[in-house]
Amino acid sequence: MLKIGLLGAGRIGRVHAINIANHARSQLVAVSDVNEDAARSLADAYGAKAVSSEAILADASIDAVLIATSTDTHSDLIEKATAAGKAVLCEKPVDLSLERAQRCLNSVHGTGVPVMIGFNRRFDPNFSAIKASITAGEIGKPELLSITSFDPAPPPVAYVKVSGGLFRDMMIHDFDMANFLMGDAPKTVHAAGTSIVDPEIGKAGDVDTAVVTLTYADGRIAVIKNSRRAVYGYDQRVEVLGSEGLLSAGNVLENTVSKATKQGVTSAKPEFFFLERYMRAYAAEWNAFVATILDGAANPVSLKDGVAALALAEAATQSAKSGQAVSLA
């Protein structure tokens, strides 16, 4: 039974707390948060103790930590936790700075402690079925990947300002999905971005709608579409065209009911947002992390993967500014 310390008791921390507590081989023993009330409330719900991050890292009885704090603390906490010998599951992104993330990777490298990055979508049953189908050769050689990823509504501008921008904050999931499904890093990145949803986002120096094209050394192409607003709900789809077919993963709908009237045939909307859509993915992610530690399973999303996605986000940010494609080393 793994003893787990949870760093961060915000929205995503609470999602993880449920999965940690419900898992047959893990136990939530400690929670920390800059907001002590939040930590206490969450800890109480699961019979854990509310303590400081330092206390968690110093507690030799704790096997692993889940880092769900603000992004600017991720690299430090990963380094400290691994130095203390604790396995780490850290939320995305590793850092807003590629350079800092790279240093973190170098620092952790060689400790032998597993660090997994929370790219939850790899564990979505639909996307993992796509990956399995590609790997099984069911569509021959993949040639053209398309990722659609729209949020239901834009975040507050105050959040946008500290988020690192759409490419590091939102599209980073899609960059990781591209790396996951293509099994390689692209050689060029071209981004077109606009702040058509909310001009205030543009004034804050960010975009809210973007199309990114990735090209690969072997001739494959990937395209990612992001929008901060899809009023009908969280739109999360993937398509892969291969030499022998097309794989598509559609949205998960709220229910299977349709209603036919004089006005047309109406069906349910996609699950509203990530907590609903990826509920199963978060549980599977946690299960994979536990298996990595206890069963020696291969780490499914390494810190290196986290840095690789961040490198694409950095290139896309630069391309969206210059309007020109960026070559990756």
Added chain:
Amino acid sequence: MLKIGLLGAGRIGRVHAINIANHARSQLVAVSDVNEDAARSLADAYGAKAVSSEAILADASIDAVLIATSTDTHSDLIEKATAAGKAVLCEKPVDLSLERAQRCLNSVHGTGVPVMIGFNRRFDPNFSAIKASITAGEIGKPELLSITSFDPAPPPVAYVKVSGGLFRDMMIHDFDMANFLMGDAPKTVHAAGTSIVDPEIGKAGDVDTAVVTLTYADGRIAVIKNSRRAVYGYDQRVEVLGSEGLLSAGNVLENTVSKATKQGVTSAKPEFFFLERYMRAYAAEWNAFVATILDGAANPVSLKDGVAALALAEAATQSAKSGQAVSLA
């Protein structure tokens, strides 16, 4: 926090145990089963004690029981539990004998103790959305109801022999669904049954495929189709034609992936069987039971509902034998 005793640690008992244990307002404290090992193993997993049914019914600290034992014990246990002042959630059917079930209803009537019958499908998000839409008048006046309910594979003939037959064992869910969606009992029942899937089922005096037509006093009609074998998985659909439209609840698929190749476009199968398809329904059912006890919410599936469904099963059994329609009092 409701203290719950679970009578029956078989397949369906284990499903309920998870929901009892995970619910914020209920706690599994005791488990009984004729197979003591099964009871102990399940009890241990949730920190409950394994005891006899008698001990559970005699334990004043236990607020409610979930009856998941074999059908022939249901009526007795309902009577004993309510006599002991314990709220009851009992699996379907109430009994194989309509007369016995009716006596149970009379006996319980007036005790004021809530008895809920486990027609889990009422709590399926798709079917409850259908009910809500009908109630909201979205398709006007319902006129023609169709229920499709196919199991993935027939049960062993040994089970068939003690099951009470397809109408009492399997279609009883659909009879309850008809009662639920139509909000009334039919006036006639016509059944056509056959043992085309497995002749051994026919030799055992039962059918494995059946179509039942229900007619209502106000002119509405319902039709139910059952088969014990749908090799592609558990097929559970409902359609209601009304004066202003059609409502349809489709199957829940294993995932949303489709694959287009030279051979056609392939998508996922329905969730394989009731444990997968109705996982959410069982949790919602338990939540409704808790609310009935703790919040005084209306009992969503009363013992009377259980007897009403059984009355239809009895009539259908009779009609399938005679080939003629049966009038209900």
Added chain:
Amino acid sequence: MLKIGLLGAGRIGRVHAINIANHARSQLVAVSDVNEDAARSLADAYGAKAVSSEAILADASIDAVLIATSTDTHSDLIEKATAAGKAVLCEKPVDLSLERAQRCLNSVHGTGVPVMIGFNRRFDPNFSAIKASITAGEIGKPELLSITSFDPAPPPVAYVKVSGGLFRDMMIHDFDMANFLMGDAPKTVHAAGTSIVDPEIGKAGDVDTAVVTLTYADGRIAVIKNSRRAVYGYDQRVEVLGSEGLLSAGNVLENTVSKATKQGVTSAKPEFFFLERYMRAYAAEWNAFVATILDGAANPVSLKDGVAALALAEAATQSAKSGQAVSLA
């Protein structure tokens, strides 16, 4: 090039006129109708002459006739046309009287002149794909057939009164579809009918909503649902459950556009009525008729098939009145 005389220039006659005229191996040369203006107008549009039925039957240059007159004239015209050596494609039903239809069959029998009945749905690409898939054994042994057939709106009561009733006028298509897909006649027919859409239809002695169950000697079952009103359009679906799978033919929609908004996801309605939905089927039907005559292809829908469907309609009419199942000889 077949020279064709068209008897009847009403709605369905005009549909056939287009197909006769557009076919590379047939030519519309004469049109008759009790309404002479209608005959003339249609004849003019295709360079044909407007004449009497008698003249058409007496014209030795005419190879075949299409009978699209009122039902009460069908048997007489079939007999006269075949006596004159002309191949016949006659609209359904053969007659309202089973006895008269049977006499017509006896009379025609032995003339060797092909008589085809206009069960157009056999030529719908969706239903013919279902038939082909069954024949190819793709779902193993068919066990349970379901036919859904809803009209968009009820006909005027004046029409209902002369129509022969829902079973002879509307469900006859579905009886033929059952005969077509099951490849056998049923041994029992049970019908439940109601006039819930329009009480005036009930006062006229007919039903507007019905469910018919057919059972077969080998244990198979079929169920047919009819309603005179589906406000969302013409609803025409077929499902066949077999030992190795399920075949379903869905509706043909007006377009493939869907719109996702805050209110849900809306898609197009089914094609409104039979002229739209079965446009391709009527053309394929005509092509098959031409092939029967010119290429000696097997008659895909014989007069005997027409009589067989009528026999089911008669049995269903009787069953709906008595409430009891009817056995067929």
Added chain:
Amino acid sequence: MLKIGLLGAGRIGRVHAINIANHARSQLVAVSDVNEDAARSLADAYGAKAVSSEAILADASIDAVLIATSTDTHSDLIEKATAAGKAVLCEKPVDLSLERAQRCLNSVHGTGVPVMIGFNRRFDPNFSAIKASITAGEIGKPELLSITSFDPAPPPVAYVKVSGGLFRDMMIHDFDMANFLMGDAPKTVHAAGTSIVDPEIGKAGDVDTAVVTLTYADGRIAVIKNSRRAVYGYDQRVEVLGSEGLLSAGNVLENTVSKATKQGVTSAKPEFFFLERYMRAYAAEWNAFVATILDGAANPVSLKDGVAALALAEAATQSAKSGQAVSLA
């Protein structure tokens, strides 16, 4: 009744011949082709005469011409036909050279003779429904357009060499669709292209797979995906994300049948190629052309539209070579 001369009796010429002949207000009177046998055979089928192009242009009784010859002759023939006062429907593209097409536009400008370019997809019922929905404001302000357009199989390399390349030959349809749906020309074009389907296409200097991103002055973005090979059939889809919703036009499938077995649920493939998918679009296109001439309806696809699409194809060709975005004047 418009008298029509058809220039070009190849595959696409034959499609148009059917629509010209079947239309109530047009008549095919003459056909020309460099292959005289082809011209004669097609002319004979419709009671037209086979003559030279010169003869058609010189025949004062001919009201309009349909140009379905090889691309390199389009501009010349448009100029000659309009000079002769004949209305023109010309297949796409106007020319392979933007400069030549521009000269053609200048030359025709002011003659007052309608010249329509055969961007048939505007007349597809699905895409025209998308346009109508946008225009009606049903999804608010359009923000992000996606066009997917995959051919079933690559053309012979010999064809590729004279085709002008994927952007002028294939994606030109999508450029026009973008112009049609966005109602404006983009300000930048970025193209990523690859010859991953067939290296021989790459050796011929062309690409077979491409992603093009268009940005607009008002902040909107469009993305077009093309592949020369989708083994499951012709894949033609459009999506528009707007401030109040998403519009999607899916593929037209061969039939509506699905088959559920142990292996999954299989449905039909998309209509195989453009002759099947756009059969209705070609007929509607011809009808629109007739209405432009006879009813003074607005020209739905002007020569200017043809030049505008070509300008995007030229920019994309340039961008795919340089790897950098191209700004349009």
